[in-house]
Amino acid sequence: MEQIITSVLTRTLIAGTPLLLGTVGEIISERGGVMNLGVEGMMAVGAVSGFAVTYTTGNPWLGLAFSMICGALFALIHAFVSISLRANQVVSGLALSMLGLGISGLWGKPYIGKPLAIKMEAVNLPYLRDIPYIGEIFFRQDPYFYLSIILGAGAWFFLYRTKLGIVVRSTGENPRAAETQGINVHLVQYLCVMAGGAFAGLAGSHLSIAYSKSWIEGLTAGRGWIVIALTIFSMWDPKRAFTGAYVFGGIFVLQYLLQPLGISPNFLAMLPYLTTLAVLVFYGLSLEGHRKMHAPAHLGEPYKRGER
């Protein structure tokens, strides 16, 4: 029994890692005022680019770095179309998702069925790893896990405790006012969208070079859409993204564990989406709901310079 519990917790943290990375990225993007529904596509691009580089060079760290670069560059398409050309962010994001799934499928075809010789190894922190239970759960994870915690905490600190974080948040809240304060709204939004892309790329390469250690078409399996849900679930706050990512990650793990007990895996697969809807309904019930949820006020609306 103890073994099952530690194993479930360990795998929950693993399953939650890409969700956390993706969600923190989307939070940064949306805090800047740009909704990006292209997470699924950016993750796929990150997964395949990270895999390709790791496979060719044998260095997973290069793959990790490359997946972030590719994710950021890929997000640039959405930034250009939705910020500079003020296109509808919903449509542009959907296009990015389709494009990313397509490109990753084409790019990754030669790599299907070729496992990585060298994958991202677990860190195995000395001493800490030997603590009973806790060592196994927390201190034998792969570097992505620790990176995601550092980046998640860092993103929270950045958004809420630094001047630049205020710049980002006020851009999403009221771009007009931000501009009168001398902020270059479009530049901030470009950077936020690209940061979102880099995080999504990182989330993707976690799947291909640390988690499954192989590439197949559809590796991301809808995680990008869960990230969209989690962003709302966590109310645009990286702190709550931790809770959300690990709860939803836990549901992933339970899907397989509870199946023999007669609980439909399909029902469990619905849970992340149903939970998100339930949370939204709960906040919607109160009149002040939207303000309580702290949604960036100007989210999703293109900003035109110098317009009154």
Place this chain on the structure above:
Amino acid sequence: MLRIDISPRENEKPLISNLILAASLLAGLAAIGVVFLAKGVNPFFAIYKIFSGSFGSMYGFKETVTKSIPLILIAAGLTIAYRGKFWNIGAESQLLAGAAAATWIALTWAASLPAWAAILLMFTGGFIAGALWGIVPAILRVRFGINEVISTLMLNYVGAEFIKMLVIGPWKGKTQFGFPYTDDFPETAQLALLGNSRIHFVTLIIALAVSALVYVLLFRTRFGYEVRVIGENQEAARYAGIDFYRTTIIIMIISGGLAGLAGVGEVAGLHHHLTYPESISSGYGFTAIIVAWLSRLNPVTAIFSGLFFAGILVGGDAIQISLNLPAATVNIFNGIILVFLIMGEFFQKNSVTIKLQGAKWNR
């Protein structure tokens, strides 16, 4: 010195708009060519293969028409929703709701009914089921203020998982050797096909009629006028006394219902049983978004853009086999064309002048 001047166009001229649309499509095709080139495939050959595969042979063309049926139906509903700025991206599961309702009717009652009654009942049931599934995000929006992009997206997954649960669980067919299918429909619940094609013409006729009806509804009735006012300016709509609650619900009854009809066509015309969502719909709910966008939210024009994208789906299948490309390739076409379409929209709305040391280009 390079200077770019951007100013909104005073009034959109149809000729310029259409030229820009054509230019965006060509630029999109060029970008697709670049992707092929990067992959070491001759881009002209690949694009030729796509269109010869879908429009160049009788067999290909019949398949194209078959695949255009759900696209035209769904896109007609989406034009109404998007005109009213209700971003329904849940057509994929609204289609599944229709397919499930049709399946239930087919397996419960159809055997004891004449074919016309069974088919009529299935289409009615499919419309109602799609509409009910579509009303959910409408209510969430007007009652709880929940963004419909998010809710329709979430409901897509809920719907798909529910269908999977049905076909591997209580609805699993006794005669299907353990496959995740329901039992096959009785013959009275199967749609006739045109000649030796897979064109279920009853649904095709419904789709064409619906497109015309939706056009009339949008541009010739008071309801259509209200939808467009809501879409253009919600404040103005409120001052004009337009009931946002009621209009949004009706929008989603139509939009969801039409996607439901598409689902009935797929199961009654092609599969004759319910099975995994990805087999019932190859992303029609998403592709129809691009179809609607390409038509500039006009349900009649959407017939042609529906055929065009059905062609890309069929041609995509063709080159997948002949050039050994992965199934996801079609997503590249869809994504790139959509990106270029919305980029083109910027130039339709704004005139952009580039000045370069006295030289001047106008677009």
